[in-house]
Amino acid sequence: MLGLGADLLWADMNRLLAFLFHQGVLDEQFLQLQQLQDHTSPNFVSEVVNIYFHEMEREFSDYKKMEIHLNQFIGSSSSIGAKRVTSICIAFRAASEQDNRAGCLRALEMLEHEYCYLKNKLHELFQIEQQRALAAGVRYPVQHQ
Numbered sequence: 001m002l003g004l005g006a007d008l009l010w011a012d013m014n015r016l017l018a019f020l021f022h023q024g025v026l027d028e029q030f031l032q033l034q035q036l037q038d039h040t041s042p043n044f045v046s047e048v049v050n051i052y053f054h055e056m057e058r059e060f061s062d063y064k065k066m067e068i069h070l071n072q073f074i075g076s077s078s079s080i081g082a083k084r085v086t087s088i089c090i091a092f093r094a095a096s097e098q099d100n101r102a103g104c105l106r107a108l109e110m111l112e113h114e115y116c117y118l119k120n121k122l123h124e125l126f127q128i129e130q131q132r133a134l135a136a137g138v139r140y141p142v143q144h145q
Contacts, residue, residue: 005131005135006132006133006135006136009128009129009131009132009135010132012128012132013125013128013129013132016121016124016125016128017125020121020125023084024083024084025082025083025084025114025117025118025121026081026082026083027081027083028081029078029079029080029081030080030081030082031081032081033045033048033079033080033081042133045126046126046129048080049080049122049126052076052077052079052080053119055076056073056076056115066108067093067096070089070092070093070096071093073085073089074086074089074090074093077089082118084114084118085111085114085115085118088107088110088111088114089107089111091103091107091110092104092107092108092111095107
């Protein structure tokens with residue numbers, strides 16, 4: 001039986017996810033990723049997303065090679081359901097292909113903002129999920145009178 005705290009945390013997770021979907025930050029691919037998580041790998045989504053953030057930060061540290069890595073970023077973002085990041089990357093690539101420097105700079109600014117927002121919100125989600133899992137494992141002693 002789940003403790004009340006776990007139920008509240010589960011509701012918090014669902015509200016945050018609904019908010020992120022409503023805002024267009026995430027798409028159905030994120031739900032598909034969640035479906036791959038089970039009791040044998042309870043941190044699967046968190047681990048995949050952490051790999052994504054680590055790889056993207058490493059790849060985008062060299063701005064001279066950014067255009068080369070945009071396709072990889074688009075694919076990786078799409079694979080975890082990062083809808084708005086994916087859309088901005090596509091716009092960035094289009095601006096780059098048109099040699100639109102102002103468009104690239106705008107896209108880069110938007111990409112940095114959306115990437116940080118996504119990272120913060122998913123970090124928040126995973127913290128709630130971890131707290132919920134801990135709360136679900138808590139067993140309260142039965143009081144005998």
